[in-house]
Amino acid sequence: MIKAITGTKDILPSDVSRWQYLEKLLRETFQLFNYKEIRTPIFEETGLFARSIGEETDIVSKEMYTFKDRSETSITLRPENTAGVVRSFIEQSLGAQQSLNKLYYIGSMFRQERPQAGRLRQFHQFGAEALGSTSPLLDAEMIQIAFHILKNLGLKNLVVKINSLGIPEVRENYKNVLRDFLMDKKDKLSEESRKRFETNILRIFDSKIEVDQTIMKDAPLLIDYLDTQSKSDFDVVENYLTRVSIPFEVDPTLVRGLDYYTKTTFEIVSGSVGSQSALCGGGRYDLLVEELGGKATPGVGFAAGMERILLACENEKSLNLPADLIDVYLIRVDSNSEEQLDVNLKLDLEVANLASMFRRENLICEYDYLNRSVKAQMREANKYNAKFVVFVGGDEFKNGELNVKNLANGDQQLIKIEDFEKLKSLLKN
């Protein structure tokens, strides 16, 4: 048997309504905040990701789906979508058409990691990017949008974490401070963190290993070394969130794994999923557009994992979606014996014709394609949650009538076939 590739999942009809519910909420929310949808290709030239996310990051160095196409171009399935959006922004000169672009996207992303709860190789993210303003109001707005969506899904177990990484000079300066602090403690760090000491010293804060954590507890914090602009921007974010009643905590150790972040970074984590608890993460990236060859343009954005969000909804039982139902199930009455084949064929056409008349009236309807007994058809109607069944056939039909049954209360009544208006209004009630 051919199976789906490791880390990919079928979204079956039985769970697709949850996805559609989420997608509808997303589109409504982004519309409310006046963000426009952008759809960029699912693969890009490999260099785009290497340059934006950072060569040394885990995503680029070991998680990308990269291959060569027939013209030997190195292609990568997008591991995230900020790079693609920024590429499009530059290539299509979106910045020349308006000074601020507020964009959102929904789509599949790909990373080759070991799957686990809340982590797949093909997964779905939605996200937003605002390009063209350094205003910290937008930083806070990103958090607000994400929070608005999660709250509207009924999620409770949420924590908003924010931090500021400052401008590059500040960060470089701080790295030296941190290096000095760790110099004599270096040997006590875990092997992994000793490696980070060389490659990306800030990430040592992320370590879950106890020895690292005890050492880092007394480490100097970047947030205390911020430049005045970063500091005051961060204050605005805090004040905004407070003003709009979004609870948050400042987490000075929140260092995100993508190289392009500057100033504000944030994450919303849920206690209702497994250990991959970040539902959403983002931050400001004021230098990225220029690094990718565009005119210097500040930006801020976030991305959220849809599987993780739906997992949280499931675990908190926060979504109560109405069951699918249909308006009418048409039942072909009469024998299915051999000598009646002609009659049945005629009735089948009557049923099909009635179905198309109903559908023209926007009534969701269904009938039997398997030549099953009346009883089986009734069971089917029940399974589909039909509001009504209409019996087609028998003596009533010979008399030009249809027997209409309300499945909720069992009431039946005969209606003349010519009186379609009456039939229609009964079924539409």
Place this chain on the structure above:
RNA sequence: GUGAGCGUAGCUCAGUUGGUUAGAGCACCAGGUUGUGGCCCUGGGGGUCGUGGGUUCAAUUCCCAUCGCUCACCCCA
């Protein structure tokens, strides 16, 4: 890439201290006086016990390998 756990019906799982035809519940199909559902009752279909090899008179059960799934680490959404 590393570690742990698990692979028996479409699904959730029993079971076999190695021994003739491998079970349940749910789901599916049919029937319950031939034209009426949900509940209930009866019956039915469906399994190379993940795959390959080994030990044995005999393996679904023991051993090895392999593949897959799950969770965790790393990292991230």
